[in-house]
Amino acid sequence: MSEQKPDCVAIVSGGFDSVTLLHYLVKTEHKAPAVISFLYGQKHSREIACARENVALLGLTQHQVIDLSGLAAVFASSALVDAAQAIPDVETVMGDPQPPTYVPNRNLIFLGLAAAYAESIGVSDVYYGAQKHDIYSYWDTTALFLERMNAVYALNRKTPIQIVAPFVNHSKADILRVGLAIGVEYAKTWSCYAGGALACGRCPTCAERLAAFAALGLIDPVPYAATT
Amino acid sequence: MCGIFGILSIGADGLIAAADFIALGERNTARGNLGFGGLIIRDRGASPATPIVYRFAEPFDGSRIPLTEAKVALGHVRAPTNVRTDDLVAIHPFETRELLLAHNGLLLNHAQFPAWQINPALNVDSGVIIGGIQHHLDQGAPIIEAIGQTVAVLDGQQACWLWHKPTGALYLWRVMSPIYVGRTSPPSPLSVSQRGGVIQESAFSVIREGASFMVIFSSVKDEHAQALLDEGMIYQLAPDFGDFRPIAHFPFYNPYRVR
Numbered sequence: 381m382s383e384q385k386p387d388c389v390a391i392v393s394g395g396f397d398s399v400t401l402l403h404y405l406v407k408t409e410h411k412a413p414a415v416i417s418f419l420y421g422q423k424h425s426r427e428i429a430c431a432r433e434n435v436a437l438l439g440l441t442q443h444q445v446i447d448l449s450g451l452a453a454v455f456a457s458s459a460l461v462d463a464a465q466a467i468p469d470v471e472t473v474m475g476d477p478q479p480p481t482y483v484p485n486r487n488l489i490f491l492g493l494a495a496a497y498a499e500s501i502g503v504s505d506v507y508y509g510a511q512k513h514d515i516y517s518y519w520d521t522t523a524l525f526l527e528r529m530n531a532v533y534a535l536n537r538k539t540p541i542q543i544v545a546p547f548v549n550h551s552k553a554d555i556l557r558v559g560l561a562i563g564v565e566y567a568k569t570w571s572c573y574a575g576g577a578l579a580c581g582r583c584p585t586c587a588e589r590l591a592a593f594a595a596l597g598l599i600d601p602v603p604y605a606a607t608t
Numbered sequence: 609m610c611g612i613f614g615i616l617s618i619g620a621d622g623l624i625a626a627a628d629f630i631a632l633g634e635r636n637t638a639r640g641n642l643g644f645g646g647l648i649i650r651d652r653g654a655s656p657a658t659p660i661v662y663r664f665a666e667p668f669d670g671s672r673i674p675l676t677e678a679k680v681a682l683g684h685v686r687a688p689t690n691v692r693t694d695d696l697v698a699i700h701p702f703e704t705r706e707l708l709l710a711h712n713g714l715l716l717n718h719a720q721f722p723a724w725q726i727n728p729a730l731n732v733d734s735g736v737i738i739g740g741i742q743h744h745l746d747q748g749a750p751i752i753e754a755i756g757q758t759v760a761v762l763d764g765q766q767a768c769w770l771w772h773k774p775t776g777a778l779y780l781w782r783v784m785s786p787i788y789v790g791r792t793s794p795p796s797p798l799s800v801s802q803r804g805g806v807i808q809e810s811a812f813s814v815i816r817e818g819a820s821f822m823v824i825f826s827s828v829k830d831e832h833a834q835a836l837l838d839e840g841m842i843y844q845l846a847p848d849f850g851d852f853r854p855i856a857h858f859p860f861y862n863p864y865r866v867r
Contacts, residue, residue, distance in 0.1 A: 470864050471786055471836060472786065472829065474713075474765060474784040474785050474786055474864070475610075475611075475639070475712045475713045475714075475765050475767055475784065475785025475786060475827060476639050477610070477639065477640055477687040478687070512716070513863050513864075515714065515716075516714055516764075516765060516784070551863050552863060553863070584864065587864040587865070588863055588864050590866055591862075591863055591864055591865055591866050591867075592863070594866040594867065595867075
Protein backbone atom coordinates (compact mmCIF):
# COMPACT_ATOMS: atom_id res chain seq x y z
CA MET A 381 0.00 0.00 0.00
CA SER A 382 1.38 3.38 -0.90
CA GLU A 383 2.04 5.94 1.77
CA GLN A 384 -1.00 8.08 2.27
CA LYS A 385 -1.48 11.27 4.23
CA PRO A 386 -3.37 10.44 7.42
CA ASP A 387 -6.94 11.66 7.59
CA CYS A 388 -7.69 10.65 11.19
CA VAL A 389 -6.10 9.25 14.34
CA ALA A 390 -6.97 5.83 15.74
CA ILE A 391 -6.11 4.68 19.25
CA VAL A 392 -5.11 1.03 18.96
CA SER A 393 -4.09 -1.00 21.98
CA GLY A 394 -3.69 -4.25 20.08
CA GLY A 395 -6.79 -5.74 21.65
CA PHE A 396 -9.89 -7.23 20.09
CA ASP A 397 -11.95 -4.05 19.81
CA SER A 398 -9.31 -1.57 18.70
CA VAL A 399 -7.74 -3.88 16.13
CA THR A 400 -11.17 -4.52 14.63
CA LEU A 401 -11.73 -0.77 14.61
CA LEU A 402 -8.46 -0.23 12.77
CA HIS A 403 -9.35 -2.75 10.07
CA TYR A 404 -12.85 -1.30 9.85
CA LEU A 405 -11.50 2.21 9.32
CA VAL A 406 -9.14 1.11 6.57
CA LYS A 407 -11.23 -1.51 4.79
CA THR A 408 -14.77 -0.26 5.25
CA GLU A 409 -14.45 3.46 5.79
CA HIS A 410 -11.41 3.74 3.48
CA LYS A 411 -9.62 5.90 5.99
CA ALA A 412 -5.90 6.35 6.36
CA PRO A 413 -5.44 6.45 10.12
CA ALA A 414 -2.39 7.61 11.95
CA VAL A 415 -2.21 5.11 14.80
CA ILE A 416 -1.35 5.84 18.40
CA SER A 417 -0.71 3.22 21.08
CA PHE A 418 0.31 3.54 24.71
CA LEU A 419 2.62 1.75 27.08
CA TYR A 420 1.53 2.72 30.57
CA GLY A 421 2.96 -0.02 32.71
CA GLN A 422 0.22 -2.49 31.86
CA LYS A 423 0.88 -6.14 32.65
CA HIS A 424 -0.38 -7.09 29.21
CA SER A 425 2.03 -4.90 27.28
CA ARG A 426 2.33 -7.66 24.70
CA GLU A 427 -0.82 -6.15 23.21
CA ILE A 428 1.41 -3.47 21.69
CA ALA A 429 3.14 -6.10 19.53
CA CYS A 430 -0.29 -6.96 18.15
CA ALA A 431 -0.93 -3.30 17.44
CA ARG A 432 2.35 -3.08 15.54
CA GLU A 433 1.60 -6.26 13.62
CA ASN A 434 -1.80 -5.06 12.47
CA VAL A 435 -0.51 -1.63 11.53
CA ALA A 436 2.06 -3.37 9.35
CA LEU A 437 -0.51 -5.77 7.91
CA LEU A 438 -2.61 -2.85 6.78
CA GLY A 439 0.35 -1.06 5.28
CA LEU A 440 -0.02 1.95 7.53
CA THR A 441 3.10 3.96 8.07
CA GLN A 442 2.24 6.35 10.86
CA HIS A 443 2.32 4.65 14.24
CA GLN A 444 3.25 6.41 17.43
CA VAL A 445 3.85 4.16 20.43
CA ILE A 446 3.87 6.56 23.33
CA ASP A 447 5.82 5.28 26.30
CA LEU A 448 4.13 6.42 29.50
CA SER A 449 5.52 3.56 31.53
CA GLY A 450 7.51 6.05 33.57
CA LEU A 451 4.13 7.26 34.79
CA ALA A 452 3.08 3.84 36.03
CA ALA A 453 2.91 5.21 39.57
CA VAL A 454 0.13 7.52 38.39
CA PHE A 455 -1.95 4.50 37.42
CA ALA A 456 -0.81 2.28 40.27
CA SER A 457 -4.20 1.78 41.88
CA SER A 458 -5.22 -0.36 38.94
CA ALA A 459 -4.81 -4.12 38.93
CA LEU A 460 -3.74 -3.77 35.30
CA VAL A 461 -0.61 -1.97 36.48
CA ASP A 462 0.02 -2.87 40.12
CA ALA A 463 1.98 -6.12 40.35
CA ALA A 464 0.72 -6.63 43.90
CA GLN A 465 -2.90 -6.79 42.79
CA ALA A 466 -4.22 -9.93 41.16
CA ILE A 467 -6.37 -9.53 38.07
CA PRO A 468 -9.92 -10.28 39.26
CA ASP A 469 -12.18 -12.95 37.82
CA VAL A 470 -15.15 -11.72 35.85
CA GLU A 471 -17.68 -12.86 38.46
CA THR A 472 -16.27 -10.61 41.13
CA VAL A 473 -16.23 -7.41 39.09
CA MET A 474 -19.74 -7.60 37.68
CA GLY A 475 -21.86 -4.83 39.09
CA ASP A 476 -18.83 -3.11 40.56
CA PRO A 477 -19.07 0.52 39.43
CA GLN A 478 -15.30 0.91 39.33
CA PRO A 479 -13.58 -2.46 39.53
CA PRO A 480 -9.85 -3.03 40.10
CA THR A 481 -9.36 -3.23 36.33
CA TYR A 482 -10.22 0.44 36.02
CA VAL A 483 -7.14 2.56 35.23
CA PRO A 484 -7.48 6.01 36.81
CA ASN A 485 -8.41 8.58 34.20
CA ARG A 486 -6.57 6.59 31.55
CA ASN A 487 -9.06 7.09 28.75
CA LEU A 488 -9.23 10.83 29.21
CA ILE A 489 -5.43 11.02 29.20
CA PHE A 490 -5.12 8.81 26.13
CA LEU A 491 -7.84 10.69 24.29
CA GLY A 492 -6.15 13.95 25.24
CA LEU A 493 -2.84 12.79 23.78
CA ALA A 494 -4.56 11.41 20.69
CA ALA A 495 -6.35 14.73 20.26
CA ALA A 496 -3.00 16.51 20.52
CA TYR A 497 -1.55 14.18 17.90
CA ALA A 498 -4.54 14.81 15.64
CA GLU A 499 -4.12 18.53 16.02
CA SER A 500 -0.40 18.31 15.26
CA ILE A 501 -0.94 16.42 12.01
CA GLY A 502 -3.93 18.52 11.03
CA VAL A 503 -6.78 16.04 11.26
CA SER A 504 -10.03 16.37 13.17
CA ASP A 505 -11.25 12.86 13.94
CA VAL A 506 -9.96 10.62 16.71
CA TYR A 507 -11.32 7.08 16.72
CA TYR A 508 -11.34 4.71 19.65
CA GLY A 509 -12.80 1.31 20.31
CA ALA A 510 -15.31 1.78 23.11
CA GLN A 511 -18.05 -0.81 22.94
CA LYS A 512 -21.50 -1.28 24.42
CA HIS A 513 -20.65 -3.25 27.54
CA ASP A 514 -17.60 -1.27 28.62
CA ILE A 515 -19.94 1.04 30.49
CA TYR A 516 -20.72 -1.65 33.05
CA SER A 517 -17.38 -0.93 34.64
CA TYR A 518 -15.90 2.26 33.23
CA TRP A 519 -17.34 5.74 33.47
CA ASP A 520 -14.94 6.94 30.80
CA THR A 521 -16.51 4.85 28.05
CA THR A 522 -20.09 6.08 28.22
CA ALA A 523 -21.98 8.02 25.59
CA LEU A 524 -22.24 10.88 28.06
CA PHE A 525 -18.47 10.90 28.54
CA LEU A 526 -17.98 10.98 24.79
CA GLU A 527 -20.50 13.77 24.39
CA ARG A 528 -18.82 15.91 27.02
CA MET A 529 -15.31 15.26 25.73
CA ASN A 530 -16.50 16.37 22.31
CA ALA A 531 -18.05 19.47 23.83
CA VAL A 532 -14.67 20.39 25.29
CA TYR A 533 -12.73 19.73 22.07
CA ALA A 534 -15.27 21.73 20.09
CA LEU A 535 -13.81 24.75 21.87
CA ASN A 536 -10.59 24.41 19.87
CA ARG A 537 -10.36 27.53 17.67
CA LYS A 538 -8.60 26.07 14.67
CA THR A 539 -8.81 22.31 14.79
CA PRO A 540 -11.95 21.22 16.64
CA ILE A 541 -11.40 17.57 17.42
CA GLN A 542 -14.19 15.04 17.27
CA ILE A 543 -13.87 11.78 19.14
CA VAL A 544 -15.67 8.97 17.37
CA ALA A 545 -16.49 5.52 18.73
CA PRO A 546 -18.19 3.60 15.92
CA PHE A 547 -18.71 0.49 18.05
CA VAL A 548 -20.17 2.18 21.09
CA ASN A 549 -23.50 0.44 20.52
CA HIS A 550 -21.95 -2.90 19.53
CA SER A 551 -21.55 -5.91 21.76
CA LYS A 552 -18.30 -7.88 21.54
CA ALA A 553 -20.11 -10.42 19.39
CA ASP A 554 -21.29 -7.65 17.07
CA ILE A 555 -17.72 -6.41 16.75
CA LEU A 556 -16.55 -9.93 16.01
CA ARG A 557 -19.08 -10.21 13.18
CA VAL A 558 -17.76 -6.96 11.73
CA GLY A 559 -14.18 -8.11 12.09
CA LEU A 560 -14.66 -11.53 10.58
CA ALA A 561 -16.46 -10.03 7.61
CA ILE A 562 -13.45 -7.88 6.81
CA GLY A 563 -10.79 -10.44 7.52
CA VAL A 564 -9.44 -9.53 10.94
CA GLU A 565 -7.09 -12.23 12.21
CA TYR A 566 -7.96 -12.51 15.87
CA ALA A 567 -4.91 -14.62 16.59
CA LYS A 568 -3.09 -11.34 16.06
CA THR A 569 -4.90 -9.55 18.86
CA TRP A 570 -4.33 -9.73 22.61
CA SER A 571 -6.87 -8.93 25.28
CA CYS A 572 -6.05 -10.81 28.49
CA TYR A 573 -5.14 -8.49 31.35
CA ALA A 574 -3.10 -11.01 33.29
CA GLY A 575 0.17 -10.63 31.45
CA GLY A 576 0.88 -14.33 31.02
CA ALA A 577 2.14 -16.20 28.00
CA LEU A 578 -1.33 -17.68 27.62
CA ALA A 579 -4.64 -15.89 28.07
CA CYS A 580 -6.07 -16.65 31.50
CA GLY A 581 -9.66 -17.29 30.38
CA ARG A 582 -10.98 -15.87 33.66
CA CYS A 583 -10.50 -12.13 33.65
CA PRO A 584 -13.34 -9.88 32.45
CA THR A 585 -11.92 -9.29 29.01
CA CYS A 586 -11.12 -12.97 28.43
CA ALA A 587 -14.64 -13.90 29.55
CA GLU A 588 -16.26 -11.41 27.22
CA ARG A 589 -14.05 -12.46 24.33
CA LEU A 590 -14.70 -16.16 24.84
CA ALA A 591 -18.43 -15.50 25.04
CA ALA A 592 -18.34 -13.50 21.81
CA PHE A 593 -16.68 -16.33 19.92
CA ALA A 594 -19.02 -18.86 21.48
CA ALA A 595 -22.05 -16.76 20.52
CA LEU A 596 -20.97 -17.14 16.89
CA GLY A 597 -20.19 -20.81 17.29
CA LEU A 598 -16.47 -20.23 16.93
CA ILE A 599 -13.32 -20.94 18.90
CA ASP A 600 -11.05 -18.05 19.84
CA PRO A 601 -7.70 -18.69 18.13
CA VAL A 602 -5.78 -17.12 21.02
CA PRO A 603 -4.24 -19.80 23.29
CA TYR A 604 -5.80 -20.06 26.75
CA ALA A 605 -4.39 -21.44 29.94
CA ALA A 606 -7.87 -22.23 31.22
CA THR A 607 -11.39 -21.69 30.03
CA THR A 608 -14.54 -21.45 32.09
CA MET B 609 -24.20 0.76 40.69
CA CYS B 610 -23.95 -0.39 44.21
CA GLY B 611 -23.81 -3.26 46.66
CA ILE B 612 -26.64 -5.23 48.22
CA PHE B 613 -26.47 -7.40 51.28
CA GLY B 614 -28.57 -8.98 53.98
CA ILE B 615 -28.88 -11.42 56.83
CA LEU B 616 -31.95 -13.62 57.22
CA SER B 617 -32.74 -15.54 60.38
CA ILE B 618 -34.11 -18.91 59.33
CA GLY B 619 -35.91 -21.33 61.59
CA ALA B 620 -36.20 -20.65 65.30
CA ASP B 621 -36.09 -17.27 67.00
CA GLY B 622 -32.52 -16.25 66.31
CA LEU B 623 -31.81 -12.54 66.28
CA ILE B 624 -29.32 -10.96 63.94
CA ALA B 625 -26.19 -9.67 65.64
CA ALA B 626 -25.95 -5.97 64.85
CA ALA B 627 -22.17 -6.17 64.60
CA ASP B 628 -22.43 -8.87 61.92
CA PHE B 629 -24.76 -6.82 59.77
CA ILE B 630 -22.73 -3.64 60.19
CA ALA B 631 -19.55 -5.47 59.23
CA LEU B 632 -21.30 -6.87 56.18
CA GLY B 633 -22.40 -3.38 55.18
CA GLU B 634 -18.92 -2.00 55.66
CA ARG B 635 -17.48 -4.68 53.39
CA ASN B 636 -19.98 -3.70 50.71
CA THR B 637 -18.93 -0.04 50.79
CA ALA B 638 -16.08 -1.11 48.50
CA ARG B 639 -18.77 -1.12 45.80
CA GLY B 640 -20.12 2.34 46.58
CA ASN B 641 -20.58 4.56 49.58
CA LEU B 642 -22.70 7.52 48.55
CA GLY B 643 -25.78 6.78 50.60
CA PHE B 644 -27.21 3.67 52.19
CA GLY B 645 -30.59 2.19 52.96
CA GLY B 646 -32.50 -0.98 53.56
CA LEU B 647 -35.14 -2.53 55.72
CA ILE B 648 -35.46 -4.40 58.98
CA ILE B 649 -38.04 -6.99 60.00
CA ARG B 650 -38.68 -7.66 63.67
CA ASP B 651 -42.15 -9.16 63.76
CA ARG B 652 -41.72 -12.52 62.14
CA GLY B 653 -44.96 -14.38 62.40
CA ALA B 654 -47.08 -11.32 61.83
CA SER B 655 -49.16 -11.53 58.72
CA PRO B 656 -47.55 -9.87 56.93
CA ALA B 657 -44.38 -8.73 58.68
CA THR B 658 -43.85 -4.98 58.87
CA PRO B 659 -40.78 -3.58 57.13
CA ILE B 660 -38.93 -0.83 58.97
CA VAL B 661 -37.30 1.16 56.18
CA TYR B 662 -34.15 3.24 56.62
CA ARG B 663 -32.46 5.59 54.14
CA PHE B 664 -29.52 7.93 54.61
CA ALA B 665 -27.92 10.17 52.00
CA GLU B 666 -24.48 9.87 53.52
CA PRO B 667 -21.64 7.34 53.78
CA PHE B 668 -22.45 4.09 55.51
CA ASP B 669 -22.87 4.35 59.25
CA GLY B 670 -24.14 1.11 60.73
CA SER B 671 -24.95 2.71 64.06
CA ARG B 672 -27.87 4.48 62.41
CA ILE B 673 -29.61 1.28 61.35
CA PRO B 674 -32.41 0.14 63.71
CA LEU B 675 -31.03 -3.36 64.16
CA THR B 676 -32.54 -4.13 67.55
CA GLU B 677 -34.31 -7.50 67.52
CA ALA B 678 -33.91 -7.81 63.77
CA LYS B 679 -34.82 -11.12 62.17
CA VAL B 680 -34.32 -9.89 58.64
CA ALA B 681 -31.86 -7.10 57.88
CA LEU B 682 -31.38 -5.91 54.33
CA GLY B 683 -29.04 -3.26 53.05
CA HIS B 684 -27.86 -1.35 50.02
CA VAL B 685 -24.89 0.97 49.54
CA ARG B 686 -25.01 3.33 46.63
CA ALA B 687 -22.66 4.29 43.81
CA PRO B 688 -24.87 6.17 41.39
CA THR B 689 -24.14 5.79 37.69
CA ASN B 690 -25.50 9.14 36.58
CA VAL B 691 -27.63 10.68 39.29
CA ARG B 692 -25.55 12.64 41.79
CA THR B 693 -28.41 13.96 43.83
CA ASP B 694 -28.28 13.67 47.59
CA ASP B 695 -32.06 13.59 47.73
CA LEU B 696 -33.34 10.68 49.79
CA VAL B 697 -35.64 9.76 46.90
CA ALA B 698 -32.52 8.47 45.09
CA ILE B 699 -31.54 6.18 47.96
CA HIS B 700 -32.54 2.53 47.81
CA PRO B 701 -34.80 0.83 48.60
CA PHE B 702 -37.14 2.27 46.00
CA GLU B 703 -40.77 1.91 46.93
CA THR B 704 -44.17 1.43 45.37
CA ARG B 705 -47.49 0.61 46.96
CA GLU B 706 -46.66 -3.07 47.30
CA LEU B 707 -42.91 -3.29 46.88
CA LEU B 708 -39.52 -2.28 48.22
CA LEU B 709 -36.54 -2.90 45.97
CA ALA B 710 -32.77 -2.46 46.08
CA HIS B 711 -30.71 -2.96 42.94
CA ASN B 712 -27.04 -3.32 42.09
CA GLY B 713 -26.13 -3.08 38.45
CA LEU B 714 -26.68 -1.05 35.34
CA LEU B 715 -29.41 -1.46 32.74
CA LEU B 716 -28.83 -0.58 29.11
CA ASN B 717 -32.42 -0.42 27.88
CA HIS B 718 -34.43 1.07 30.72
CA ALA B 719 -35.27 4.12 28.58
CA GLN B 720 -37.42 1.81 26.47
CA PHE B 721 -39.85 1.43 29.36
CA PRO B 722 -40.86 4.97 30.34
CA ALA B 723 -44.26 3.82 31.54
CA TRP B 724 -42.57 1.74 34.22
CA GLN B 725 -40.37 4.52 35.54
CA ILE B 726 -41.56 5.40 39.04
CA ASN B 727 -39.69 8.69 39.08
CA PRO B 728 -39.30 10.24 35.62
CA ALA B 729 -37.51 13.26 37.05
CA LEU B 730 -34.83 11.04 38.59
CA ASN B 731 -34.86 8.56 35.70
CA VAL B 732 -32.75 5.95 37.49
CA ASP B 733 -32.67 2.52 35.86
CA SER B 734 -33.65 0.84 39.14
CA GLY B 735 -36.93 2.75 39.02
CA VAL B 736 -37.93 0.79 35.95
CA ILE B 737 -37.41 -2.57 37.65
CA ILE B 738 -39.71 -1.87 40.57
CA GLY B 739 -42.13 0.07 38.37
CA GLY B 740 -42.34 -2.78 35.91
CA ILE B 741 -43.05 -5.33 38.61
CA GLN B 742 -45.69 -3.09 40.16
CA HIS B 743 -47.20 -2.57 36.69
CA HIS B 744 -47.59 -6.30 36.21
CA LEU B 745 -49.06 -6.69 39.69
CA ASP B 746 -51.56 -3.98 38.83
CA GLN B 747 -52.47 -5.99 35.74
CA GLY B 748 -53.29 -8.94 37.98
CA ALA B 749 -50.13 -11.00 37.63
CA PRO B 750 -48.99 -13.03 40.64
CA ILE B 751 -45.78 -11.72 42.17
CA ILE B 752 -43.48 -14.36 40.66
CA GLU B 753 -44.84 -13.74 37.19
CA ALA B 754 -44.65 -10.00 37.72
CA ILE B 755 -40.96 -10.27 38.57
CA GLY B 756 -40.22 -12.64 35.72
CA GLN B 757 -42.10 -10.65 33.08
CA THR B 758 -40.25 -7.51 34.10
CA VAL B 759 -36.69 -8.67 34.51
CA ALA B 760 -36.70 -10.90 31.45
CA VAL B 761 -37.01 -7.90 29.11
CA LEU B 762 -34.41 -5.75 30.83
CA ASP B 763 -30.93 -5.79 29.29
CA GLY B 764 -28.15 -5.32 31.77
CA GLN B 765 -26.86 -6.10 35.20
CA GLN B 766 -29.24 -6.85 37.99
CA ALA B 767 -28.70 -8.02 41.53
CA CYS B 768 -31.85 -7.25 43.45
CA TRP B 769 -33.67 -7.87 46.65
CA LEU B 770 -37.42 -7.23 46.62
CA TRP B 771 -39.78 -7.12 49.59
CA HIS B 772 -43.41 -7.87 48.73
CA LYS B 773 -45.42 -6.02 51.37
CA PRO B 774 -48.77 -7.83 51.04
CA THR B 775 -47.27 -11.25 51.72
CA GLY B 776 -44.07 -10.42 53.60
CA ALA B 777 -42.00 -12.51 51.19
CA LEU B 778 -38.49 -11.62 50.08
CA TYR B 779 -37.16 -12.27 46.58
CA LEU B 780 -33.62 -12.23 45.25
CA TRP B 781 -32.34 -12.60 41.70
CA ARG B 782 -29.35 -11.68 39.65
CA VAL B 783 -28.00 -11.28 36.12
CA MET B 784 -24.23 -10.69 35.88
CA SER B 785 -23.97 -8.74 39.15
CA PRO B 786 -23.04 -11.22 41.86
CA ILE B 787 -24.99 -12.25 44.91
CA TYR B 788 -22.80 -14.41 47.10
CA VAL B 789 -24.68 -16.43 49.67
CA GLY B 790 -23.95 -18.73 52.55
CA ARG B 791 -25.12 -19.58 56.00
CA THR B 792 -23.88 -19.74 59.53
CA SER B 793 -24.40 -22.52 62.06
CA PRO B 794 -23.11 -24.64 60.47
CA PRO B 795 -20.87 -22.24 58.53
CA SER B 796 -21.04 -24.11 55.24
CA PRO B 797 -21.75 -22.62 51.83
CA LEU B 798 -25.30 -22.70 50.62
CA SER B 799 -25.99 -25.45 48.16
CA VAL B 800 -27.52 -23.68 45.20
CA SER B 801 -29.44 -25.10 42.33
CA GLN B 802 -27.60 -26.41 39.32
CA ARG B 803 -27.07 -24.30 36.23
CA GLY B 804 -29.21 -24.97 33.22
CA GLY B 805 -32.54 -23.90 34.58
CA VAL B 806 -33.22 -26.95 36.70
CA ILE B 807 -35.06 -25.92 39.82
CA GLN B 808 -34.01 -28.06 42.72
CA GLU B 809 -35.13 -28.41 46.27
CA SER B 810 -33.08 -26.01 48.37
CA ALA B 811 -30.59 -27.09 50.98
CA PHE B 812 -32.75 -25.05 53.32
CA SER B 813 -35.27 -27.82 53.49
CA VAL B 814 -33.35 -28.77 56.63
CA ILE B 815 -35.43 -26.14 58.35
CA ARG B 816 -38.25 -28.66 58.40
CA GLU B 817 -36.07 -30.76 60.67
CA GLY B 818 -35.83 -28.00 63.19
CA ALA B 819 -32.44 -26.54 62.36
CA SER B 820 -31.94 -22.80 62.53
CA PHE B 821 -29.26 -20.62 61.08
CA MET B 822 -28.52 -17.29 59.45
CA VAL B 823 -28.45 -16.86 55.71
CA ILE B 824 -26.05 -14.16 54.55
CA PHE B 825 -26.03 -12.66 51.09
CA SER B 826 -23.73 -10.01 49.73
CA SER B 827 -22.35 -8.38 46.60
CA VAL B 828 -18.94 -8.99 48.12
CA LYS B 829 -17.59 -12.49 48.66
CA ASP B 830 -16.54 -13.19 52.22
CA GLU B 831 -15.94 -16.04 54.64
CA HIS B 832 -19.66 -16.82 54.93
CA ALA B 833 -21.07 -15.77 51.57
CA GLN B 834 -19.11 -17.79 49.01
CA ALA B 835 -21.59 -19.46 46.68
CA LEU B 836 -23.06 -17.49 43.81
CA LEU B 837 -26.79 -17.59 43.39
CA ASP B 838 -27.67 -18.84 39.93
CA GLU B 839 -28.20 -16.24 37.26
CA GLY B 840 -31.73 -15.99 35.93
CA MET B 841 -33.26 -17.64 38.97
CA ILE B 842 -35.73 -16.06 41.38
CA TYR B 843 -35.17 -17.09 45.00
CA GLN B 844 -37.79 -16.67 47.70
CA LEU B 845 -37.62 -16.36 51.45
CA ALA B 846 -41.05 -17.63 52.41
CA PRO B 847 -43.26 -15.34 54.53
CA ASP B 848 -42.87 -17.64 57.54
CA PHE B 849 -39.07 -17.39 57.12
CA GLY B 850 -38.93 -21.16 57.13
CA ASP B 851 -37.58 -21.68 53.67
CA PHE B 852 -35.25 -19.95 51.23
CA ARG B 853 -35.20 -21.55 47.82
CA PRO B 854 -35.23 -21.07 44.06
CA ILE B 855 -38.74 -20.94 42.69
CA ALA B 856 -38.66 -19.75 39.08
CA HIS B 857 -36.26 -18.86 36.34
CA PHE B 858 -36.28 -16.27 33.59
CA PRO B 859 -34.36 -15.75 30.35
CA PHE B 860 -31.36 -13.45 30.53
CA TYR B 861 -28.38 -12.27 28.50
CA ASN B 862 -24.87 -12.18 29.89
CA PRO B 863 -22.23 -11.11 27.37
CA TYR B 864 -19.49 -12.48 29.63
CA ARG B 865 -20.86 -15.97 29.88
CA VAL B 866 -20.34 -18.78 27.42
CA ARG B 867 -23.70 -20.44 26.97
